[in-house]
Amino acid sequence: MKTKNAFLIFFLFSLIFSGCVKDEVFEGPPTITDITITPQAPSENQPAVVKAKITDLNGMKQASVYYMTAQKAFTRVAMTAGSGGYYTAEIPGQASGVTVNYYIEAVNETDQKAWYPVDAPKTTASYTVGAPMILMNEV
Numbered sequence: 001m002k003t004k005n006a007f008l009i010f011f012l013f014s015l016i017f018s019g020c021v022k023d024e025v026f027e028g029p030p031t032i033t034d035i036t037i038t039p040q041a042p043s044e045n046q047p048a049v050v051k052a053k054i055t056d057l058n059g060m061k062q063a064s065v066y067y068m069t070a071q072k073a074f075t076r077v078a079m080t081a082g083s084g085g086y087y088t089a090e091i092p093g094q095a096s097g098v099t100v101n102y103y104i105e106a107v108n109e110t111d112q113k114a115w116y117p118v119d120a121p122k123t124t125a126s127y128t129v130g131a132p133m134i135l136m137n138e139v
Helices: 002-018
Strands: 031-038 048-055 060-069 075-078 086-091 099-108 113-116 125-128
Touching: 031 099, 031 113, 031 125, 048 060, 048 099, 060 086, 075 086, 086 099
Parallel strands: none
Antiparallel strands: 031 048, 048 086, 060 075, 060 099, 099 113, 099 125
């Protein structure tokens, strides 16, 4: 009987102390997913809205879109936090035929950064103002 009680006490203590282990929070950079641009081919002087889902367990410090036309310097536009972890920013309208290169940068509370595309600003996403939309509605 004493062995049974001693085993039960040992089991309860081990259960209590194992429940006190501290959970560690992921310490990596933010994650950028679900990137969309609306409209995909804006018309002349029509702004383009960039939207992305940006998540981080430590919390976000800032998110930005950097855009460039005609190999000038990148211009930063702050992204606004929305619901569900989505952030948006508006790239101003440009003249017809202009190619706009852009990338997204996200910085978390521990100052770790993530980019879309991953190797930005060497590689950027882009769109051309006034480019015709190709529709495949006939086979």
